[in-house]
Amino acid sequence: xxxxxxxxxxxxxxxxxxxxxLILGQKVNAAGEGKISGTVKLDGPAPHMRGIDMSKxxxxxxxxxxxxxxxxxxxxxxxxxxxxxxxxxxxxxxxxALTEVPTAEPVxxxxxxxxTPHVLxxxxxxxxxxxxxxxxxxxxxxLPNPMTGNIPWNQSQPPGAAPIEKSxxxxxxxxxxxxIHPWMHGWHVVVKGPYAITDDSGNYTINNVPPGxxxxxxxxxxxxxxxxxxxxxxxAAGSANFTFKAK
Amino acid sequence: xxxxxxxxxxxxxxAAAIVALPMPSWAQLTKYDLESRIGMESHVGNITxxxxxxxxxxxxxxxxxxxxxxxxNGESFPWVDPKPRDFQLGVFKCRSTPxxxxxxxxxxxxxxxxxxxxxxxxxxxxxxxQQRADLVAWVKHFSPRWTNEKPGTPITIPPEPEVTxxxxxxxxxxxxxxxxxxxxxxxxxxxxxxxxxxxxxxGRPIAAFNFTEGARPKCGDTDRDIYRIFxxxxxxxxxxxxxDNIKPDEAWxxxxxxxxxxxxxxxxxxxAKQLGLKPVDPNAPAGQQ
Numbered sequence: 001x002x003x004x005x006x007x008x009x010x011x012x013x014x015x016x017x018x019x020x021x022l023i024l025g026q027k028v029n030a031a032g033e034g035k036i037s038g039t040v041k042l043d044g045p046a047p048h049m050r051g052i053d054m055s056k057x058x059x060x061x062x063x064x065x066x067x068x069x070x071x072x073x074x075x076x077x078x079x080x081x082x083x084x085x086x087x088x089x090x091x092x093x094x095x096x097a098l099t100e101v102p103t104a105e106p107v108x109x110x111x112x113x114x115x116t117p118h119v120l121x122x123x124x125x126x127x128x129x130x131x132x133x134x135x136x137x138x139x140x141x142x143l144p145n146p147m148t149g150n151i152p153w154n155q156s157q158p159p160g161a162a163p164i165e166k167s168x169x170x171x172x173x174x175x176x177x178x179x180i181h182p183w184m185h186g187w188h189v190v191v192k193g194p195y196a197i198t199d200d201s202g203n204y205t206i207n208n209v210p211p212g213x214x215x216x217x218x219x220x221x222x223x224x225x226x227x228x229x230x231x232x233x234x235x236a237a238g239s240a241n242f243t244f245k246a247k
Numbered sequence: 248x249x250x251x252x253x254x255x256x257x258x259x260x261x262a263a264a265i266v267a268l269p270m271p272s273w274a275q276l277t278k279y280d281l282e283s284r285i286g287m288e289s290h291v292g293n294i295t296x297x298x299x300x301x302x303x304x305x306x307x308x309x310x311x312x313x314x315x316x317x318x319x320n321g322e323s324f325p326w327v328d329p330k331p332r333d334f335q336l337g338v339f340k341c342r343s344t345p346x347x348x349x350x351x352x353x354x355x356x357x358x359x360x361x362x363x364x365x366x367x368x369x370x371x372x373x374x375x376x377q378q379r380a381d382l383v384a385w386v387k388h389f390s391p392r393w394t395n396e397k398p399g400t401p402i403t404i405p406p407e408p409e410v411t412x413x414x415x416x417x418x419x420x421x422x423x424x425x426x427x428x429x430x431x432x433x434x435x436x437x438x439x440x441x442x443x444x445x446x447x448x449x450g451r452p453i454a455a456f457n458f459t460e461g462a463r464p465k466c467g468d469t470d471r472d473i474y475r476i477f478x479x480x481x482x483x484x485x486x487x488x489x490x491d492n493i494k495p496d497e498a499w500x501x502x503x504x505x506x507x508x509x510x511x512x513x514x515x516x517x518x519a520k521q522l523g524l525k526p527v528d529p530n531a532p533a534g535q536q
Contacts, residue, residue, distance in 0.1 A: 056440040056441055056444075057429075057440060058530070136426070137426035137429060140487075141487065143448055146390075146392065147335070147391075151392075152347065152448055152483070153347030154346050154347075154482060154485070154486070154488060155346060155480070155487050155488050155490075155491060156487040156488065156489050156491075156492055157492070158424060158425045158426060158492050161491065179441065179444075179487075180426075180429045180430065180485075181441070182444040182445075182446075
């Protein structure tokens with residue numbers, strides 16, 4: 001092996017890394033670019049999701065004229081991928097990775113008398129907006145346990161109402177309901193540190209995880225939680241796949 | 248060998264039971280927690296209430312429903328409906344403060360004197376103001392929220408305007424627009440389409456207020472009380488706050504219209520009769536009542 005060849009390779013690699021770091025540096029925070037990804041699947045056939053009788057409110061019936069509303073307890077995609085599973089790091093985080101609050105402000109919309117998304121993952125103190133796309137009055141009524149530091153509130157949103165901006169003070173799984181449309185049931189899953197939620201194929205990626213050893217928790221609204229130990233090395237993403245059984 | 252195993256297991260199970268038993272699922276406060284907050288005070292006007300002075304009154308008059316630990320689990324709990332308030336949660340219906348915030352000391356002071364209509368909570372008007380202020384401090388000492396948070400800022404209620412036919416009609420429009428009828432019904436008879444399925448924060452069935460049977464609203468029956476009820480909401484119940492969706496002036500219009508639904512005699516009721524005011528039509532397109 002010729003020496004000049006080697007050093008050229010090293011040099012170009014260093015230059016590439018530097019350029020990459022410069023470009024990525026804009027987006028990546030101090031926590032680094034480590035990540036944990038994987039797939040969450042449902043074991044066995046997708047359970048039947050019961051239809052919802054919306055006859056209380058003709059507006060809701062009309063909104064679902066072409067696609068009848070049904071429960072969203074298990075949303076199963078192709079190949080058994082399970083959507084709406086929240087993944088977060090329950091052990092091993094420290095410092096900035098734990099306390100940094102994302103600036104993104106997710107939206108929890110009331111659309112066609114359902115919550116979109118059905119499950120909203122949030123960081124502690126992360127701001128979110130509650131909006132209504134419906135031409136009917138909703139009341140948005142999250143029900144945290146006041147002992148945690150999260151305080152329940154209950155606000156109306158008639159048609160055309162302005163968005164409500166809120167945040168939660170403590171990590172907790174909070175059920176959200178509308179008393180006017182009792183089938184409307186959603187979740188705010190408030191966690192400390194980076195999180196992800198599975199897409200329709202059950203895939204997820206938790207970003208901004210510094211290298212280290214962690215416990216990853218997967219939360220499903222009906223099946224409960226599962227944990228796995230995951231190690232994230234510098235430059236190598238951690239991986240954790242989960243399989244839930246329907247309850 | 249087998250017996251040895253058995254002994255080991257029973258020991259293990261016993262140990263597990265001891266560890267598991269004192270850990271209730273719902274974060275419960277203990278007497279120790281409460282003792283640490285016995286110095287709680289309340290301030291109502293120029294009266295200062297002291298929690299420690301309220302202990303004899305609480306044990307004599309309140310404990311049977313609200314319980315030793317203030318969790319609403321007193322001896323009478325099984326036979327009382329609506330259920331006694333759980334003071335540990337620090338969530339209250341009757342507030343002058345926005346939804347999701349603590350009530351002021353005055354709010355609790357007023358509730359004790361007013362009582363809660365159609366419940367087992369009587370009017371404690373026989374207490375002196377000092378006794379009531381002490382009880383307010385005592386109620387507050389049950390919840391850690393009063394150590395960690397400040398009460399909300401009371402909402403501003405503008406002076407009550409003169410009732411006019413226009414205002415009553417405008418109030419009817421507000422009633423239709425924000426859809427009070429979904430629970431309370433178009434005639435205020437608590438028979439709206441969503442009335443039957445209402446539950447409180449703990450999942451217990453709860454009725455919407457029926458305006459037509461002569462009852463007084465739980466949080467007071469003056470015009471200002473009614474204004475406050477729908478602008479702050481009744482926390483712990485399905486009644487939401489409409490503060491973001493009803494302007495202060497419109498809110499007075501709505502108060503006047505609600506008076507026309509109530510069975511009690513009122514100026515508003517007479518005016519509505521003269522106007523020949525019809526109940527709102529739930530099927531009318533928006534803005535065409």
